[in-house]
Amino acid sequence: MKHSNLRNGWVGGIVNIFLILLGLTGLAGTLLQGWLGLPSPAFGVWVSLLGVVVWSAARATKASGTQSWREALAGGALSGLLSGGIVGLLVGLLATLDAGSVEIRQWLVQLTPEAIALLTFGVAPWLATLLVAGVHALAGLLGSALYFAAITYQWQASVKGVLQDAGHSISQTQVYQRIAGHPSATTFAYAAGAILLLTAPLYLGRYWNYTLGTVGLYVILGLGLNIVVGMAGQLVLGYGAFFAIGAYTVALLTAPTPHGIMMNFWLVVPIGVILAALSGVVLGLPVLRMRGDYLAIVTLGFGEIIRILLKSDALIEFTGGPRGVRAVGGPSLFGIKMNNEFYFTYFIIIGIILAAYITAQLQKSRVGRAWMAIRGDEDVAEAMGIMTLKYKLLAFAIAAGLAGLSGVLFASRNKFTGPEDFTLLVSINVLSLVIIGGMGSIPGVIMGALILKGLPEILRELSDYRMLAFGALLVLMMILRPEGMWPSTRQKMELHGDEEKAETSEHTEPARGVA
Amino acid sequence: MTHILQAQSVTKQFGGLLAVNAVTLNVPTESIFSIIGPNGAGKTTFFNCVTGFYKPERGTLLFDDKPLIGRRPDQITGLGVARTYQNIRLFNEMTAIENILVGQHHRLHAGVLGALFQLPRTQREERQALEEAYTLLEFVGLSGKGDVFAKNLPYGDQRRLEIARALACKPKLLLLDEPTAGMNPAETDDMMTFIRQLRDELQITILLIEHDMRLVMGVSEHIVVLDYGMKIAEGTPAEIQSNTRVIEAYLGRGSVFAND
Numbered sequence: 081m082k083h084s085n086l087r088n089g090w091v092g093g094i095v096n097i098f099l100i101l102l103g104l105t106g107l108a109g110t111l112l113q114g115w116l117g118l119p120s121p122a123f124g125v126w127v128s129l130l131g132v133v134v135w136s137a138a139r140a141t142k143a144s145g146t147q148s149w150r151e152a153l154a155g156g157a158l159s160g161l162l163s164g165g166i167v168g169l170l171v172g173l174l175a176t177l178d179a180g181s182v183e184i185r186q187w188l189v190q191l192t193p194e195a196i197a198l199l200t201f202g203v204a205p206w207l208a209t210l211l212v213a214g215v216h217a218l219a220g221l222l223g224s225a226l227y228f229a230a231i232t233y234q235w236q237a238s239v240k241g242v243l244q245d246a247g248h249s250i251s252q253t254q255v256y257q258r259i260a261g262h263p264s265a266t267t268f269a270y271a272a273g274a275i276l277l278l279t280a281p282l283y284l285g286r287y288w289n290y291t292l293g294t295v296g297l298y299v300i301l302g303l304g305l306n307i308v309v310g311m312a313g314q315l316v317l318g319y320g321a322f323f324a325i326g327a328y329t330v331a332l333l334t335a336p337t338p339h340g341i342m343m344n345f346w347l348v349v350p351i352g353v354i355l356a357a358l359s360g361v362v363l364g365l366p367v368l369r370m371r372g373d374y375l376a377i378v379t380l381g382f383g384e385i386i387r388i389l390l391k392s393d394a395l396i397e398f399t400g401g402p403r404g405v406r407a408v409g410g411p412s413l414f415g416i417k418m419n420n421e422f423y424f425t426y427f428i429i430i431g432i433i434l435a436a437y438i439t440a441q442l443q444k445s446r447v448g449r450a451w452m453a454i455r456g457d458e459d460v461a462e463a464m465g466i467m468t469l470k471y472k473l474l475a476f477a478i479a480a481g482l483a484g485l486s487g488v489l490f491a492s493r494n495k496f497t498g499p500e501d502f503t504l505l506v507s508i509n510v511l512s513l514v515i516i517g518g519m520g521s522i523p524g525v526i527m528g529a530l531i532l533k534g535l536p537e538i539l540r541e542l543s544d545y546r547m548l549a550f551g552a553l554l555v556l557m558m559i560l561r562p563e564g565m566w567p568s569t570r571q572k573m574e575l576h577g578d579e580e581k582a583e584t585s586e587h588t589e590p591a592r593g594v595a
Numbered sequence: 596m597t598h599i600l601q602a603q604s605v606t607k608q609f610g611g612l613l614a615v616n617a618v619t620l621n622v623p624t625e626s627i628f629s630i631i632g633p634n635g636a637g638k639t640t641f642f643n644c645v646t647g648f649y650k651p652e653r654g655t656l657l658f659d660d661k662p663l664i665g666r667r668p669d670q671i672t673g674l675g676v677a678r679t680y681q682n683i684r685l686f687n688e689m690t691a692i693e694n695i696l697v698g699q700h701h702r703l704h705a706g707v708l709g710a711l712f713q714l715p716r717t718q719r720e721e722r723q724a725l726e727e728a729y730t731l732l733e734f735v736g737l738s739g740k741g742d743v744f745a746k747n748l749p750y751g752d753q754r755r756l757e758i759a760r761a762l763a764c765k766p767k768l769l770l771l772d773e774p775t776a777g778m779n780p781a782e783t784d785d786m787m788t789f790i791r792q793l794r795d796e797l798q799i800t801i802l803l804i805e806h807d808m809r810l811v812m813g814v815s816e817h818i819v820v821l822d823y824g825m826k827i828a829e830g831t832p833a834e835i836q837s838n839t840r841v842i843e844a845y846l847g848r849g850s851v852f853a854n855d
Contacts, residue, residue, distance in 0.1 A: 449700070462648075467667070
């Protein structure tokens with residue numbers, strides 16, 4: 081019981097620290113102020129920070145399955161206090177450093193003195209730590225009270241549905257419908273996210289459009305790889321090769337050198353996607369007969385071969401060699417040139433929506449079931465009448481096509497591409513973000529991309545330690561949360577099936593023992 | 596009498612070991628046919644030859660007069676052969692109903708485009724498939740457990756689900772590999788009734804590997820005995836019980852059938 085409170089408090093605290101370091105207090109505070117019409121940026125910051133705590137306390141209360149008000153509230157306060165303690169210490173530390181005239185921005189670009197002032201309420205560091213912890217504890221109290229009231233007084237189904245969705249609760253008898261269908265709360269969340277996404281580029285400057293665009297390109301890559309690794313269970317390591325094929329297709333077909341073909345960008349998009357998908361099939365045909373580790377090693381080799389070919393002097397006439405291709409063409413529509421970050425953010429968002437739609441639709445179809453069966457037991461899948469090679473190739477081709485799309489947008493946006501854009505690190509990044517975010521989960525992949533590609537961009541000065549941080553993050557994730565940051569319902573149930581069952585049985589008689 | 600499965604001197608070799616040695620047998624349509632024999636006699640290997648996982652070195656296998664050797668396992672399933680496994684092999688990370696839906700795979704048609712655009716045809720097909728899956732679940736006595744992950748089902752239910760998944764392939768021939776392994780006598784009796792029901796109600800031919808002699812003698816119409824990959828006897832349960840070679844090679848001292 082205590083355990084779940086501590087765990088959720090800890091998670092809430094970590095999420096808040098991420099939010100602070102990501103620059104929620106600086107840029108996002110101003111943005112939220114603009115969007116929501118708040119009186120001061122501090123408002124937006126604290127509403128989002130404490131929202132996280134309310135949410136995690138509600139989760140903790142649900143997981144603890146407690147039946148008394150006192151326990152629920154104590155648990156909520158405890159989890160809030162823990163989050164607050166962690167965040168408070170960070171805030172106190174930052175404030176002390178800032179006061180001691182240490183240039184924090186040297187490492188953390190987003191943390192301006194104003195941003196820190198927002199967090200400390202403008203008081204002394206030690207008082208700020210206490211204040212932050214106290215405020216968090218109150219938020220935790222609120223979260224647990226809200227959740228407990230909801231289950232105790234049987235609030236209207238809709239409210240309950242939203243709350244339960246937030247807590248990822250699920251009743252055992254509705255699993256299939258949940259997995260196959262779209263419950264209203266989730267649809268609503270997606271819609272809200274979409275509106276936010278669609279208006280964001282208008283508020284953001286060049287730098288942020290570029291950074292978030294990069295994150296978005298990795299989201300497309302992640303969603304693609306997720307089909308092969310997460311759904312069909314085939315471990316592929318050289319996925320960056322298909323990204324490279326997309327990028328070089330647009331580069332070679334639209335740039336003045338080395339070929340001077342200079343085709344229209346819009347024609348090149350489908351060509352890049354189809355070429356990447358075809359190369360997926362060509363590679364997949366011999367390779368997909370292998371399983372597990374062997375497949376990973378062979379695809380790893382393929383990724384490196386593509387990069388080395390692009391770099392080699394032998395093909396310098398064709399690919400431009402190590403110097404890459406300059407002046408890659410961009411899109412234009414009705415005479416408007418659209419080759420800046422702003423337009424590309426929208427193209428990338430369209431790409432993400434497309435990839436997410438493909439993933440979601442296939443997941444719940446006959447094709448998705450075939451993939452899942454192959455992931456589960458390839459021999460039995462074959463005995464059940466599934467032509468395994470065909471379905472593995474299909475997964476490979478779709479994933480490669482999405483990588484191609486991402487590559488086309490990448491090269492065209494940067495107006496340049498070269499072999500060093502496609503090092504092994506690209507493939508490893510994509511695989512890591514799928515695992516860290518949560519295999520098989522669309523929001524998970526987005527979150528993974530934000531953490532793995534967004535964070536290093538913000539903590540640019542620490543980029544030397546990037547690999548170290550990745551490694552540590554992966555190890556930590558595998559120990560603490562093997563299902564990923566934002567797992568799909570299915571993954572969660574696979575790994576925590578027993579806990580879910582216990583929770584469900586408590587849900588059937590929620591009001592018992594309340595007096 | 597027509598034969599749904601005809602095996603003509605089928606031989607499967609692993610290195611120097613003759614796992615299945617020139618086995619000839621003919622399974623009459625709509626019969627319950629058992630293969631028995633000591634451990635390592637080649638029974639499961641024979642199943643793997645029929646379902647296409649092993650390619651026999653010699654011999655022919657005809658199903659409905661169509662050759663099986665050279666076809667892939669999924670193609671053989673498409674012809675109407677389904678199987679269960681000695682050690683249950685369900686898709687553990689899928690729910691019971693999804694396991695059955697996978698069994699229906701080769702009878703459904705939705706491809707990538709159908710799924711992406713949610714064509715009316717695809718939606719109709721999915722609805723029918725789901726309905727049929729629930730019917731099958733009820734048929735094997737698992738109603739209400741459709742949304743439970745296969746790995747969370749109790750042992751007996753997993754056996755039943757595996758049969759339901761095989762039935763979802765709409766087989767003409769069902770291969771059951773030790774369906775009562777690990778079951779108590781009462782459960783074994785249920786299984787015996789269930790196997791008869793499969794044949795009588797669904798007109799499915801049953802090819803059975805089993806060690807439980809009570810079940811084999813109670814349910815089979817025809818029995819083949821394998822030992823060291825070779826067929827050593829063939830006949831009705833009564834004939835097998837009195838066959839001295841079988842008693843020597845497999846059943847031992849004959850006390851097993853003392854009460855007959």
